[in-house]
Amino acid sequence: MRFYIAFLLLICCSNSSFTQDDGKEEKIIWQKSRRLTWNDYKGKKQKRFAAASTVYSMYRTIYVGTDKNSMASVKAVFYPKDSWKGNYLDDALLAHEQRHFDIVELYARKLRKQLSEIKVKDKKDAEQKLDSLHALIDKEMDAFQDKYDEETDYSMAHNEQISWIKKIDAAIDSLIAYQGTEVRLNSLGK
Numbered sequence: 001m002r003f004y005i006a007f008l009l010l011i012c013c014s015n016s017s018f019t020q021d022d023g024k025e026e027k028i029i030w031q032k033s034r035r036l037t038w039n040d041y042k043g044k045k046q047k048r049f050a051a052a053s054t055v056y057s058m059y060r061t062i063y064v065g066t067d068k069n070s071m072a073s074v075k076a077v078f079y080p081k082d083s084w085k086g087n088y089l090d091d092a093l094l095a096h097e098q099r100h101f102d103i104v105e106l107y108a109r110k111l112r113k114q115l116s117e118i119k120v121k122d123k124k125d126a127e128q129k130l131d132s133l134h135a136l137i138d139k140e141m142d143a144f145q146d147k148y149d150e151e152t153d154y155s156m157a158h159n160e161q162i163s164w165i166k167k168i169d170a171a172i173d174s175l176i177a178y179q180g181t182e183v184r185l186n187s188l189g190k
Contacts, residue, residue, distance in 0.1 A: 027057075029181075030076035030105040032172075036098050042091035050087075054097045055082035056104045058111070060130060062185075064123045070185040072130065074114050076105040095165070096155030100145060102168050107141040111177035115183045124186055 063071040114133050120126040152161045
C-alpha cells in the first residue's frame with residue numbers, strides 16, 4: 001500500500017496508504033541533521049497550485065525470522081520527483097514544508113513505539129496489527145497536519161510558526177527512544 005500526503009501552501013490535499021520500499025524511486029529518508037532545500041524539489045510545477053507541493057510517505061516492511069527476532073521497519077520519506085516548487089520561494093515557506101516532513105517522522109516514531117509494545121503471533125498477525133495501528137496513527141497525523149496549517153496560516157503567521165517549530169521539535173525529541181527505523185516485534189511464542 002502507498003501512503004502519500006501532499007502538503008501545499010494554501011491548499012492541503014491527502015491520499016493515504018502505506019508503501020513498501022522497492023529501492024527504485026529517488027527518496028530522502030528523514031534525518032534530524034538533513035533539512036530539505038529547494039533543490040530537493042524536482043517535480044514538474046503544477047499550474048493549479050500557487051506555491052509548492054511536498055510529497056511524503058511512510059513505508060514499512062516486516063522481516064520475519066525466528067519467533068524471537070521478527071522486525072518491522074518504519075521510515076518517513078520525502079519524494080523529490082513528486083515534490084515541486086512554484087515561483088515564490090522563501091525560507092519561511094521551506095521551513096513550513098520541512099515541518100510537515102518532521103510531523104511525518106513524529107508519527108512514524110509514534111507508530112514504532114506502538115509496534116514495540118504489541119505482541120504478535122506471526123507475520124500475518126504483525127501485518128494486521130500494523131495496518132490497524134496505521135489507521136489510528138494516520139487519522140491522528142492528518143488532524144495534526146491540518147491544525148498545523150490552520151494555526152500557522154500555511155507559514156504566513158510568523159509567531160505561530162515559531163511556536164509550532166518548538167512544539168514539533170519537542171514532540172520528536174520526546175520519542176528519541178524510537179528514532180531508529182527498526183523495531184523488534186514481541187512474539188507470543190509457540
